[in-house]
Amino acid sequence: MRELTFFLGLQVQQNKDGIFISQDKYVVEILKKFDFATVKTTSTPMEPNKALVKDEEADSMDVHLYRSMIGSLMYLTASRPDITFAICACARFQVTLKTSHLHAMKRIFRYLKGQPKLGLWYPRDSPFDLEAFSDSDYARASLDRKSTTGGCQFLGKRLISWQCKKQTIVANSTTKAEYVAAANCDSPVQPRWG
Structure with a gap:
């Protein structure tokens, strides 16, 4: 091969x-x-x-x-x-x-x-530290006022997972929307879009 x-x-x-x-x-x-x-x-x-x-x-x-x-x-x-x-x-x-x-x-x-x-660039020499980032657009969905969560996970400098998903709840504050986004980012691999 x-x-x-x-x-x-x-x-x-x-x-x-x-x-x-x-x-x-x-x-x-x-x-x-x-x-x-x-x-x-x-x-x-x-x-x-x-x-x-x-x-x-x-x-x-x-x-x-x-x-x-x-x-x-x-x-x-x-x-x-x-x-x-x-x-x-x-x-x-x-x-x-x-x-x-x-x-x-x-x-x-x-x-x-x-x-x-x-x-996507995956460098050969990169540490194996796992980092996750998340964000939320508080209540931007005009139809149901739900927030959208976005997140990505890196293994060193290698992007290994990313997602964008509408939250299942209606958050009543920016803080709650960000908390839900952070919780989703920490969970096992999510689908890339939803």
């Missing part, structure tokens, strides 16, 4: 300093598939300080294209934790899709167009 270079859509580049895992070929494929190969780029996957809302007055959209986009992007989160939160937020509107949600989805693709080659 030769050195691993490609596995289930993940590109694996190994050298003496470590391993780099990416999906830039897949990014090019989905940009072509959804006709985003020649669009202007953006620097962030979501508009800062602008939460997605139910948007009752906007026009409804065809859900089939939107769901196809969500599915394609979910697969990409295997090597792209930078888009996980944005995809999680957009996925919540698959049933009540409006034009504003499709615009948010298109922004993720425009971000990918500008950043197609990002991935």
Whole structure:
């Protein structure tokens, strides 16, 4: 057997300093598939300080294209934790899709167009200290006022797990939302998005 270079859509580049895992070929494929190969780029996957809302007055959209986009992007989160939160937020509107949600989805693709080659770097020489980080966006979900928890775990300088999940409770303070986020970060490996 030769050195691993490609596995289930993940590109694996190994050298003496470590391993780099990416999906830039897949990014090019989905940009072509959804006709985003020649669009202007953006620097962030979501508009800062602008939460997605139910948007009752906007026009409804065809859900089939939107769901196809969500599915394609979910697969990409295997090597792209930078888009996980944005995809999680957009996925919540698959049933009540409006034009504003499709615009948010298109922004993720425009971000990918500008950043197609990002991935995960696992350096060979790194300590084995386990560190976990978490955060919460207190009551930002417009539909039910639940907070979203995000977290990641590092083994030394190696990112080994990341997640984005809506909390199951409605926190009545920022402190409680952060406490729930910290508790989730400390639990066994969580799904990457929810």
